[in-house]
Amino acid sequence: MRPVVGCTIRGTHMNKLLRIEKLVKHFGHGKKAVTVLNHVDLDIHAGEIVGLAGESGSGKSTLARCIAGLHSYDSGAVYFQDALLPKKFSAVDFCQQAKKLQMIFQDPLSSLNPRLTIGDILLEPLRLNSDLSAEMQEQLAIQWLQRMSLKSSDLSRYPHSFSGGQLQRIGIARALIRQPQLLICDEPISALDVSVQAQIINLLKDLRDELGLTLLFIGHDLAMMRYLCDRVAVMHQGEIVEQGCTTDVLEHPQHAYTRKLVNSSPIFL
Amino acid sequence: MSHPALQIEALSVTLPTARGIVHAVRNVNLAIAAGEMLALVGESGCGKSVTAQAIMGLLPDSARTHAHTALFNKQPLLTGKYQKNIAMIFQNPMATFNPVLTIGYQIAEPLRLLHGYSRKDAEHETVRLLERMQIADARQKSLRYAHEFSGGMLQRAAIAMALACKPELLIADEPTTALDVSTQAEVMALLTELRVEKNLSMLFITHDLGLVSHHADRIAVMYAGEIIETASTSSVLDNPAHPYTRALLAALPIRHSNARLAALEGSPPDLRFPPPACAFAERCAKAMPICIQQSPPVVEQHHAARCWLHNTGHTHE
Numbered sequence: 001m002r003p004v005v006g007c008t009i010r011g012t013h014m015n016k017l018l019r020i021e022k023l024v025k026h027f028g029h030g031k032k033a034v035t036v037l038n039h040v041d042l043d044i045h046a047g048e049i050v051g052l053a054g055e056s057g058s059g060k061s062t063l064a065r066c067i068a069g070l071h072s073y074d075s076g077a078v079y080f081q082d083a084l085l086p087k088k089f090s091a092v093d094f095c096q097q098a099k100k101l102q103m104i105f106q107d108p109l110s111s112l113n114p115r116l117t118i119g120d121i122l123l124e125p126l127r128l129n130s131d132l133s134a135e136m137q138e139q140l141a142i143q144w145l146q147r148m149s150l151k152s153s154d155l156s157r158y159p160h161s162f163s164g165g166q167l168q169r170i171g172i173a174r175a176l177i178r179q180p181q182l183l184i185c186d187e188p189i190s191a192l193d194v195s196v197q198a199q200i201i202n203l204l205k206d207l208r209d210e211l212g213l214t215l216l217f218i219g220h221d222l223a224m225m226r227y228l229c230d231r232v233a234v235m236h237q238g239e240i241v242e243q244g245c246t247t248d249v250l251e252h253p254q255h256a257y258t259r260k261l262v263n264s265s266p267i268f269l
Numbered sequence: 270m271s272h273p274a275l276q277i278e279a280l281s282v283t284l285p286t287a288r289g290i291v292h293a294v295r296n297v298n299l300a301i302a303a304g305e306m307l308a309l310v311g312e313s314g315c316g317k318s319v320t321a322q323a324i325m326g327l328l329p330d331s332a333r334t335h336a337h338t339a340l341f342n343k344q345p346l347l348t349g350k351y352q353k354n355i356a357m358i359f360q361n362p363m364a365t366f367n368p369v370l371t372i373g374y375q376i377a378e379p380l381r382l383l384h385g386y387s388r389k390d391a392e393h394e395t396v397r398l399l400e401r402m403q404i405a406d407a408r409q410k411s412l413r414y415a416h417e418f419s420g421g422m423l424q425r426a427a428i429a430m431a432l433a434c435k436p437e438l439l440i441a442d443e444p445t446t447a448l449d450v451s452t453q454a455e456v457m458a459l460l461t462e463l464r465v466e467k468n469l470s471m472l473f474i475t476h477d478l479g480l481v482s483h484h485a486d487r488i489a490v491m492y493a494g495e496i497i498e499t500a501s502t503s504s505v506l507d508n509p510a511h512p513y514t515r516a517l518l519a520a521l522p523i524r525h526s527n528a529r530l531a532a533l534e535g536s537p538p539d540l541r542f543p544p545p546a547c548a549f550a551e552r553c554a555k556a557m558p559i560c561i562q563q564s565p566p567v568v569e570q571h572h573a574a575r576c577w578l579h580n581t582g583h584t585h586e
Contacts (some may be wrong), residue, residue, distance in 0.1 A: 055449040055450070055451055055452070056420070056449055163536055164313070193312040193313055193476050194312075194476055194477065194478065194517055194520050194521065195312060195516060195517060195520045195532065195533035196312075196532075197520065198519075198520035198521075198530035198531065198532035198533070199532035199533075199534075201522075201530055202529060202530055202532050205529075220449055220450050221450075222450070223479070223521070223522045224522055226522060227522035227527070227530065228522075260451055261450060261451060263454075264450050264451040264453065264454030264455075265450055265454075266450075266453075266454075266477065266479040266480045266482065266483065
């Protein structure tokens with residue numbers, strides 16, 4: 001495998017925000033157990049955008065969900081700011097970790113509760129854990145909506161009345177309202193139109209620069225990853241087969257699987 | 270183009286909904302020659318799938334379809350009857366197949382019903398078709414059910430099912446959107462092979478300009494129910510004439526460039542109340558007073574664009 005060096009990292013140098021060591025995850029028990037993550041090592045530095053590429057079933061989403069505590073893992077270790085995350089999250093762990101790490105998902109409509117207004121959706125994370133007054137909370141929600149190019153009157157509308165791109169922006173606002181350090185984006189643009197994809201990608205890039213966010217971006221559009229990510233890791237059958245600087249990996253892929261992936265990308269690569 | 274196999278002029282479709290009548294397709298002209306692949310490109314809700322469903326006769330009874338001309342190989346379309354020589358593949362292969370019938374049974378069905386094959390002959394032909402789709406161990410696989418197939422394999426089986434109809438026109442409605450990049454490349458290669466082999470005409474619906482750049486002969490760009498630009502693939506990609514097409518291309522990341530992606534602001538018009546003039550004027554950076562007053566003329570040329578900027582009929586800069 002390519003050594004993970006020689007890559008200029010944005011923001012704070014070599015400040016590891018997330019460290020994943022020999023992570024193993026099985027689904028099922030005994031003879032039927034399937035190894036979904038097989039000794040995965042991955043570092044994410046503060047302020048960078050790391051892309052995670054690979055086909056469906058390669059374990060990208062499972063890895064993301066293990067980091068976020070949505071799945072327990074079997075062995076290995078995940079360190080967030082040098083603190084070891086438990087293998088299985090308790091309710092308290094969730095509350096604490098949710099301040100630091102948030103996620104956005106592929107299908108923006110199904111990731112928002114259809115029976116809550118946008119206001120409720122945005123305020124819920126604040127209500128659960130914030131010392132701000134109710135008024136301040138609402139101010140904050142409105143600020144975020146405006147940052148997402150939505151109107152403050154949208155607070156009282158329901159998810160079904162928005163377009164896909166708008167919903168994804170609401171999802172981003174919900175994730176960022178608590179000011180996490182790491183945002184995991186699980187294929188956030190796969191369900192969107194090309195013109196809207198560009199909006200979301202621009203937005204993510206801007207937010208990274210404004211807030212000093214760190215992003216783990218999962219996707220399979222290599223052209224978009226080349227544009228967005230500082231580093232990429234390629235996953236295949238539960239293993240990271242190659243990782244490094246985006247241009248290195250995509251211009252000079254070393255692993256046969258990466259080459260196959262690069263060759264099957266349609267255009268502009 | 271010598272003589273188009275599919276010829277559609279002034280196709281309009283309206284769909285009644287609870288909240289008003291939607292003018293989903295407005296005055297669309299399409300022509301596809303035998304063996305040609307036309308890519309119909311546009312955002313969700315622009316009417317590309319409704320156009321395909323109108324050609325196929327798959328629209329609900331409540332839909333009103335009207336066309337000046339609608340012919341395929343000189344046979345009239347939009348008659349409300351099943352089109353024997355047109356087949357279609359869909360976006361989600363999992364939903365294409367009936368989950369309680371074997372894949373083989375479903376591929377054999379059109380062979381037996383449309384083409385009068387005996388059960389045994391249909392079985393043979395099914396296996397042959399699956400083999401042609403590069404599905405290993407085809408005989409065994411034909412006895413399997415949809416949930417036992419992977420997405421890419423299932424989409425190839427869906428193509429086999431479409432080919433069992435022995436079509437002359439294949440409509441592919443975003444057939445690779447639900448697939449991985451590597452599987453997508455395989456399916457595209459297969460479709461291109463089949464097109465050459467069987468001289469199939471293809472209407473390929475997608476929102477991915479990158480995907481069609483290698484495969485389509487011509488591209489038609491659709492916006493708000495209208496076709497706003499039609500030309501050969503290279504002409505559309507190298508010299509996009511309509512501001513909307515330019516915006517679509519600018520939204521794609523370009524190799525060796527870190528320039529900011531040009532996102533298209535705003536959203537398409539509500540097709541319950543289609544704008545009387547140019548539908549794109551509201552979002553267009555180059556809009557002129559005339560754009561919101563009068564509908565731009567359609568100049569039928571090698572590179573046709575429905576835009577006032579090209580009123581002279583000369584589209585290349």
